[in-house]
Amino acid sequence: MTARIEENRSHPHLPALLTAYHLVNQAEKGAAVATAAELPAGYRAEAEDPAVAFAADTVLLATPPGSDGPAGCVVLKAPREGRVPEIKRLWVAPEARRKGIAKALMAEALRRAAAAGAPAVRLTVWNWREEPLALYRGLGFGAVASWDDRPDLLCLERRLDVIERLDPDAVRAHAPAGLAALLVDAVDGGASVGFLAPLEAAEAAAWWSGVAEEAARGVRDVWAAHAPDGRLTGVVTLVRAGTANGRHRGEIARLLVHSSARGRGLGQRLLATAEAHAAATGLGLLVLDTQTGSPAERLYRGAGWTAAGTIPDFAADPAGALRPTTLYYKRLG
Template sequence: MTAARIEENRSHPRLPDLLGAYHLANQAEQGKAVASVAELADVYRAEAEDPAAAFAADTVLLATPPGADEPAGCVVLKAPREGRAPEIKRLWVTPEARRKGLAQALMAEALRRAGASGAPVVRLTVWAWREEPLALYRSLGFESAESWDDRADLLCLEKPLDVVERLSPEAVRAHAAAGLAGLLVDAVDGGASVGFLAPLETAEAAAWWLRVAEEAAEGVRDVWAARGADGRLTGVVTLVRTGAANGRHRGEIARLLVHRSARGRGLGSRLLATVEAHAAATGLRLLVLDTQTGSPAERLYRGAGWTSAGTIPDYAADPGGTLRATTLYYKRLG
């Protein structure tokens, strides 16, 4: 499955139609249906008629389905104002393009950008009767918050944001014996097949990360880590670059780890989206990875647009020593 294409463009010619459809559907759901954008309230009509002006200070993302020429979905990440948290608004996917992962892809990118801004939380509002979007937001870790909008049936939700940052070789060394080793030990203890057998000693895990630090210093491997509000590392992912002259266009995703206490908040998706964006920005055109067949990680990769290239039986032992099948995945960039 090819991934949806996400782009930032508040001036895209397709955007007025998407925002207009969003507002018309929203008014109809509230029992206030109008026949055209021209009949919308001034603030909503302004967004649909001139989104570039309405969202001049904000981030507007569009999603184009695989094989399509035009975007079929959008979302707006409102910039923080007057000390308030960034807010996600106007998530919309056309009816014919739903069930294809566009809403998830838009949310993943919006959350990645909100996290990259350094904001501690991101917020949104959703009508209580919108069960499907509400289920998506809950699955991403949004929780009920004190209301900042007193309209009846409007739910206010917030999500704490782990800050995702690229680690220098020095930072990898500094975190090797504690945070990074802890993530690796937690993964093995939880049954993840990540190259180690259980029980994994902290010293062995730390030694592995020290070798990673050397690879980072040599430019062979890049490392990103997620940090919670308390400063604790909650996730990590690495990108290994191919040294062969005929393979410099590709890279490998390795050791995508999220601590068990931080799962269910969309952090794995954010880490994956971060490394994919960096890979594309630095000229890589193809990414590969492998994961234990049937593992929860497969749902993450498939949902992010990765394609299965096949399965190898008895490829690697799980932490308990049992041989398991491994599935290879790839993703084209750009």
């Protein structure tokens, strides 16, 4: 199970998390102090009253499963003076590390920045902090020209994929290349998405052409993620129930993230986009199915979906072997 992420700059555990962060940071810089009261004024203000210090910013906390309080935090600074938002104060308590908490916090911060329309996110990190550096680079951050002249401080930035809803014409336009490539990549990677391997690009494009017709009839909504260079990096669709007694529900289908773009929270962002649209358009219940034991299950469980049951031998994987499928649902609102 993944950590529960919440936004709360007034959480009673937050001062202790920020104090621990700053004490370790001061020690690493060779200016160790013993208590929050001895920190430099700006850091002391954050530790003593984060609600005031971060009044304009987004403060996220992560609580591990079975824990009674947050074990990690991160701050997404609001963009100022035309700059892109900046990630600060990423901290996970030592006893809670190597459980994916830092990555989960970063993924949620990136998702929120993208949802707010930010073209990029930036951060700074000391060049001796090898583990955070590995995390940031794995999330797609790269070195950029420095905006902070402190020695040994690296300035990193990541351009954000943009998620947009595709109208039927856009689905048709992307079907032969970008959308087909996403489907072929998923099947090549072993995902059970309705096709056997090898999947030809022409067959994948034909399937997406059919989706365009469903979009034109109002049966299916489609969202795609675009990388800064224009490539499609992910897609998700929402299928609306066609029966009179099922108009309150929809199905999440074909949530795909290209193998080159995984591990950056894009699947979570695509899913959240479809869920928000479903709720805004009056749907109260969503369902989906996914191969039991697949990586997608972690995504859905972490996003608050509930497993309703498992059906054995429900569908063949791309290699032709019958696999079980787990059904999930999520109530909206």
